Amino acid sequence: MSNYHIKHLEEYYQVYRKSVRNPEGFWEEIAEEHFVWRKKWDNVLSWDFSKPEIKWFEGAKLNITENCIDRHLPTRGEKTAILFEPNDPNEEAQHITYRQLHERVCRMANVLKEQGIKKGDRVCIYLPMIPELAISLLACARIGAIHSVVFAGFSANALATRINDSDCKLVLTSDGSYRGGKSIDLKGIVDKALEDCPGVESVLVVKRTNSDIEMKEGRDQWVQPLLNDAYADCVAEIMDAEDPLFILYTSGSTGKPKGMVHTTAGYMVYTAYTFKNAFQYRENDVYWCTADIGWITGHSYIVYGPLANGATTIMFEGVPSYPDYGRFWEVVEKHKVNQFYTAPTAIRALAKENLDFVEKYDLSSLKVLGSVGEPINEEAWHWYNNNIGKKHSPIIDTWWQTETGGMMITPIPYVTPTTPTYATLPFIGVQPALMDDEGKEIKGNQVSGRLCIKFPWPSIARTIWGDHDRYRDTYFSAYKDMYFTGDGALRDAVGYYRITGRVDDVIIVSGHNLGTAPIEDSINEHPAVAESAIVGFPHDVKGNALYGYVILKETGESRDRENLRKEINQQITEQIGPIAKLDKIQFVPGLPKTRSGKIMRRILRKIASKDTSNLGDTSTLLNPEVVKEIMDNAL
Ligand code: 6R9
Numbered sequence: 001m002s003n004y005h006i007k008h009l010e011e012y013y014q015v016y017r018k019s020v021r022n023p024e025g026f027w028e029e030i031a032e033e034h035f036v037w038r039k040k041w042d043n044v045l046s047w048d049f050s051k052p053e054i055k056w057f058e059g060a061k062l063n064i065t066e067n068c069i070d071r072h073l074p075t076r077g078e079k080t081a082i083l084f085e086p087n088d089p090n091e092e093a094q095h096i097t098y099r100q101l102h103e104r105v106c107r108m109a110n111v112l113k114e115q116g117i118k119k120g121d122r123v124c125i126y127l128p129m130i131p132e133l134a135i136s137l138l139a140c141a142r143i144g145a146i147h148s149v150v151f152a153g154f155s156a157n158a159l160a161t162r163i164n165d166s167d168c169k170l171v172l173t174s175d176g177s178y179r180g181g182k183s184i185d186l187k188g189i190v191d192k193a194l195e196d197c198p199g200v201e202s203v204l205v206v207k208r209t210n211s212d213i214e215m216k217e218g219r220d221q222w223v224q225p226l227l228n229d230a231y232a233d234c235v236a237e238i239m240d241a242e243d244p245l246f247i248l249y250t251s252g253s254t255g256k257p258k259g260m261v262h263t264t265a266g267y268m269v270y271t272a273y274t275f276k277n278a279f280q281y282r283e284n285d286v287y288w289c290t291a292d293i294g295w296i297t298g299h300s301y302i303v304y305g306p307l308a309n310g311a312t313t314i315m316f317e318g319v320p321s322y323p324d325y326g327r328f329w330e331v332v333e334k335h336k337v338n339q340f341y342t343a344p345t346a347i348r349a350l351a352k353e354n355l356d357f358v359e360k361y362d363l364s365s366l367k368v369l370g371s372v373g374e375p376i377n378e379e380a381w382h383w384y385n386n387n388i389g390k391k392h393s394p395i396i397d398t399w400w401q402t403e404t405g406g407m408m409i410t411p412i413p414y415v416t417p418t419t420p421t422y423a424t425l426p427f428i429g430v431q432p433a434l435m436d437d438e439g440k441e442i443k444g445n446q447v448s449g450r451l452c453i454k455f456p457w458p459s460i461a462r463t464i465w466g467d468h469d470r471y472r473d474t475y476f477s478a479y480k481d482m483y484f485t486g487d488g489a490l491r492d493a494v495g496y497y498r499i500t501g502r503v504d505d506v507i508i509v510s511g512h513n514l515g516t517a518p519i520e521d522s523i524n525e526h527p528a529v530a531e532s533a534i535v536g537f538p539h540d541v542k543g544n545a546l547y548g549y550v551i552l553k554e555t556g557e558s559r560d561r562e563n564l565r566k567e568i569n570q571q572i573t574e575q576i577g578p579i580a581k582l583d584k585i586q587f588v589p590g591l592p593k594t595r596s597g598k599i600m601r602r603i604l605r606k607i608a609s610k611d612t613s614n615l616g617d618t619s620t621l622l623n624p625e626v627v628k629e630i631m632d633n634a635l
Contacts, residue, residue, distance in 0.1 A: 173205055
């Protein structure tokens with residue numbers, strides 16, 4: 001029996017039991033059979049969640065790009081590895097074969113080397129969804145540099161914070177980017193960010209929009225001439241299994257983003273294995289994940305997971321609404337997409353539009369539909385199932401996180417019977433637990449609690465860059481010997497999991513994780529603002545939208561409220577990015593606080609959601625009078 005490709009439910013249970021009974025043996029077998037190693041490991045796993053320290057395949061030597069590219073060359077050299085679909089449907093799609101990818105990655109790797117980038121150096125990648133983005137990740141991995149991709153929708157300020165946190169020496173960017181009918185001055189954003197980044201020595205610029213940009217002498221260079229001159233082959237650096245592969249920032253409960261560190265071997269094994277099974281990928285299938293590589297979904301399931309399987313993976317530069325709301329389905333028809341992976345927020349946005357946008361296109365190639373990023377509500381699930389899957393393509397609702405590196409709870413299509421809004425069963429090797437407030441595990445079914453994972457899986461993040469204490473405090477201190485996810489979940493009568501949402505200070509807006517703290521910090525920097533608190537409230541497209549409660553300073557009291565609202569959102573846009581803008585801003589005389597001075601967000605959430613019939617326990621509230629005042633003036 002091959003454990004690599006699960007084909008029916010009984011087999012899932014069998015393989016699952018095996019993976020839990022003997023995780024080392026199980027993952028060792030997968031690693032042996034499906035990857036190329038320069039040297040095998042001395043030890044499959046050592047771990048201690050109290051430190052925390054987790055090592056998979058210790059002693060092994062490899063290069064992930066040999067697994068994602070080189071080993072496919074003899075059999076798949078002429079197969080399309082990356083299929084690039086540009087923003088403008090009239091611009092021709094590009095088919096990049098595995099052989100061409102090899103050459104382009106090698107050239108880019110050599111360019112990085114010429115710029116002085118060595119193994120272990122950090123490289124910041126701030127690029128739109130163009131082939132050079134995937135190529136840059138792989139080029140870093142080729143030479144053992146650690147990539148830190150920053151989503152190209154983040155502001156200059158957010159970019160600078162991330163560059164400095166991990167001391168990046170080089171930034172890869174483009175002159176600009178296209179998003180629907182707009183073009184964005186990416187290079188201008190980089191220039192602004194770099195005013196505060198003394199450690200950056202060079203900037204390589206990809207030409208995309210041909211816009212007029214400034215090139216700083218001695219720092220900035222166009223990358224294309226360098227690529228043309230570079231040697232087309234590059235020997236892969238031999239890496240240790242636990243060498244960092246990349247850093248990717250995610251929001252946390254303080255103002256500082258957390259640079260999650262993923263290492264090489266475990267990440268490769270797990271993303272490849274989950275990709276194969278969760279999408280039931282077969283040779284010659286065309287796979288499309290609509291995420292941006294700036295997020296973990298793009299890292300794991302546009303680049304590494306698919307390429308490790310020799311798949312054809314689509315990179316889409318555009319947006320679902322351009323040139324009209326039929327774009328996704330036009331692309332599905334055009335490239336005969338077999339597996340389609342998107343976010344609930346996109347589904348909800350498209351479900352609002354006329355069905356003609358869907359029905360114009362032939363979607364018969366689709367075999368598997370995926371969802372990721374936030375809970376998928378029942379209505380969106382049915383719309384996706386009825387209109388896109390035509391009730392015969394299973395929907396996999398995949399729950400996972402930047403920190404987990406790969407999918408954790410997901411149906412296996414054609415194997416696990418699906419239920420709307422349920423992520424269903426743990427993936428092979430994943431051992432979830434639900435915990436109560438006292439720190440005890442809640443056993444049995446038809447229960448709910450805080451979702452933890454009891455045992456390490458190969459792609460768990462190993463630390464937070466430069467702050468191991470924070471890694472321990474955030475994920476391993478709430479419950480002894482458990483990884484705490486920050487999510488709540490329920491387990492139903494048959495053992496299926498349903499994720500009920502964050503139980504911490506993270507709010508998911510349009511599938512993007514936003515921490516309340518950095519947004520509040522940014523609001524509080526406005527000269528008229530004394531203090532603020534933000535919460536999420538239900539929104540029919542974004543899932544959640546942001547509601548801000550703002551206390552003004554005396555000097556702000558006389559200001560025009562509408563102007564203040566605009567200025568506050570402008571400030572957030574500049575410091576974080578437009579994704580963090582507030583939908584509603586209520587000016588309040590005070591915030592409900594506990595005696596220990598903590599803002600009672602639970603109450604603010606209820607007011608924002610217009611659900612004030614029962615505010616719950618308010619006995620620890622220091623200032624109950626302010627609650628009534630806020631309720632009376634709620635927006
Ligand atoms: C992959 C990714 C992680 C958080 C996670 C949870 C939410 C993701 C979900 C889901 C319900 C799903 N989330 N997938 N909630 N159902 N299928 O999104 O990583 O950006 O780090 O977000 O997203 O709250 O904790 P990341």
